Amino acid sequence: MLTLENIKYSKNSNDIIKGISMKFEEGKVYGIVGNNGVGKSTIGYIIMGLSDYRVNEGEIFLNERNITDMPITDRAKNGISLLWQEPARFEGMSVKNYLMLNKKIKLKEVEKALDLVNLEPDKYLNRLVDKKLSGGERKKVEIASCVLLNPKFLIMDEPDSGIDIMSLDMIVKIIDYLKERGTGVIVITHRKEIAIKSEYSYLICAGKVFLEGKSDKIVKYYEKTCDTCGHINYAEEN
Amino acid sequence: MDIVKGYEEEFNQLVDIYEKNTEDKSLRNPAVATIIVSGNKVVGLNSVKGMHINSKVRGDGLVIIDVDIEDNTVIPIPVHLCTGFLKKQGEQILKFNYMIGNNVKVKFKSHCILTKVEKLHHYMESDMYIGKNSHVVYEDEHFHDERGGVFVETITKMKIDENGYFASKFYETKTRVGRINVVMDIELKDNAKANLESKIYGREDDIIDIKEILRLNGENSSGIATSTVFATDSTKAHVINEAYGNAPYSRGHIECNEIVKGEGVSVSTIPVLKVNNEKAELTHEASVGRIKQDQLETLMSKGLTEDEAAEFIVNGLLS
Incomplete structure (x- = not known):
């Protein structure tokens, strides 16, 4: 169980997250939905423990262990991982080496992970994870990397961004695959096709959980109400 | 291989060090064109068809080596310059004159083995002419003594004639x-x-x-100069990249990336x-600065420590 209790986070005197509480279980899929700028990605970065996203108040627990002050590396070693919305590029690093950062990972597993994200291993293993990969290819490599880590909890920040619409099925397939393996998947999205795959969703507005519950209801409410709402970037402005 | 009489031991020592550092056994291969210089003398020479190598040592110790390659020559195996x-301690002064004909294809692999010296000034000046339609690749890798007493100066002037192509890689990443x-x-x-392309680890x-100059004097000529320096501890690095677009449709791109890690580091680029x-x-x-935070944190979110992530990123950059 991964638990966030009354998390508050501010930056440059702006209150971005204003007291959020959430619970995630392994083997289940969760949605974090909301308009642009409401703080969805920030929640993901806070869970991962990125250096600029240390909380001002509140606590994070992983299986009852307080990890609020735990460094990012240790969080990863304890089973939390992040699929970045825009993954970084690395000059001179091959896809193969990138996917085998953990020396326990075998080449056959790497090839299987590439197959899962619709990248042919023969064509991609020796490509570099640099500017020459398209945005979509880079994102797919990152998804393969997250699959190989076999985390307890994976935060997927806009998993479909930068990926062609034909690959939405692949994303859905990956979410199912991770769930079957027991990973708790936390999907940050505003795409209905992705959000609807989750069992339970949190609707974020202005840095707060505005609504939570079964995903079909939350997604319906979001589509009906939030699309026309003027609260875009509300969290950062206030 | 023509090993100069009396210098067999020096030849063997240099070749042994090279093989230990690179696991490359080419220097003893008779099919490989080779020039091996130890101190101020040529200790080994081997040429191949279409290539002529002459060497002489001036009274003041300057070693002059002329490399001529005939028109239409393709040398399938890289030429080794060691x-x-x-x-x-001492001083080593070398002058290479390359005259590469038209329609030539050749690759040079140069290695400077300066791993046993306390104090040395190694000066190498090269003049190279590349003929029309010729394709030349020059890879230069250095292995220096870890005590830091080596001072290397390598000055290259080059003219590339019509449709000619030249690529160089200068690497000093494995040793001090x-x-x-x-x-x-x-x-x-x-x-x-x-x-x-130059990559140096300080x-x-x-x-x-580092100073790299592209003079784009010909119509439709093009050039790219990329320098990457990883400066640690109290390394001082200064990089100047210059490009002159002197002709119609000439295109040039210069790029310098200096990554720093250490409180005493001083780097600049112009x-x-x-x-x-x-x-x-x-x-x-x-770009001048520390390793990008998003790169570090991407790797740390996969379980690497900050130091492991930095090493991984730098190894990629300098590979």
């Missing part, structure tokens, strides 16, 4: 630099192309100076772009 210094001054000054004629109090023809186009990119 310069070493086996005494504890000491002090290094690299200058490459390249003139390109019509449709000629050049691609220069440690302790190393001093690094790009110089000068267009003397309205149809020329020049661009540059530069």
Whole structure:
């Protein structure tokens, strides 16, 4: 169980997250939905423990262990991982080496992970994870990397961004695959096709959980109400 | 292989060090063109068809080596240039003159083996002419003593004739630099192309100076000069990249990336772009600073420590 209790986070005197509480279980899929700028990605970065996203108040627990002050590396070693919305590029690093950062990972597993994200291993293993990969290819490599880590909890920040619409099925397939393996998947999205795959969703507005519950209801409410709402970037402005 | 009489031991020592550092056994292969210099003398020479090598040593110790390659020659195996210094201190001055004919294809692999010296000034000046339609690749890798007493100066002047192509890779990443001054000054004629890449890893109090100049004098000529320096501890690094667009449709791009890690580091970069023809186009990119946080945190979110992540990123950059 991964638990966030009354998390508050501010930056440059702006209150971005204003007291959020959430619970995630392994083997289940969760949605974090909301308009642009409401703080969805920030929640993901806070869970991962990125250096600029240390909380001002509140606590994070992983299986009852307080990890609020735990460094990012240790969080990863304890089973939390992040699929970045825009993954970084690395000059001179091959896809193969990138996917085998953990020396326990075998080449056959790497090839299987590439197959899962619709990248042919023969064509991609020796490509570099640099500017020459398209945005979509880079994102797919990152998804393969997250699959190989076999985390307890994976935060997927806009998993479909930068990926062609034909690959939405692949994303859905990956979410199912991770769930079957027991990973708790936390999907940050505003795409209905992705959000609807989750069992339970949190609707974020202005840095707060505005609504939570079964995903079909939350997604319906979001589509009906939030699309026309003027609260875009509300969290950062206030 | 023509090993000069009386220098067999020096030849063997240099070859042994090279093989230990690279696991490459080419230097003893009779099918490989080779020039091996130890100190101020040539200790081994081997040529191949279409290639002529002459060497002489001037009274003041200057070693002059002339390399001529005939028109229409394709040398399938890289030519090895190995310069070493086996005494504890001294000076090594070398002058290479390359005359590469038309329609030639050749690759040079140069290695400087300076791993056993306490104090050395290694000066190498090269003049290279690349004939029309020729394709030349030059890879230069250095292995220096870890105490930092090596001062390397390598000055290259080059003319690339019409449709010629030149690519160079200068790497000093595996051992301590000491002090290094690299200058490459390249003139390109019509449709000629050049691609220069240098990568240097500075440690302790190393001093690094790089100057790369592209003179795009020919119509449709193009060049790229990229320098990457990883400066740690109290390394000082100064990089100047210059490109001159002097002809119509000439295109040049210069790029410098200096990554720093250490409180005593001092690095700088100066790009110089000068267009003397309205149809020329020049661009540059530069970055100086620590490793990007998003790169570090991407790897840390996969379980690497900050130091492991930094090492991984730098190894990629310098590979």
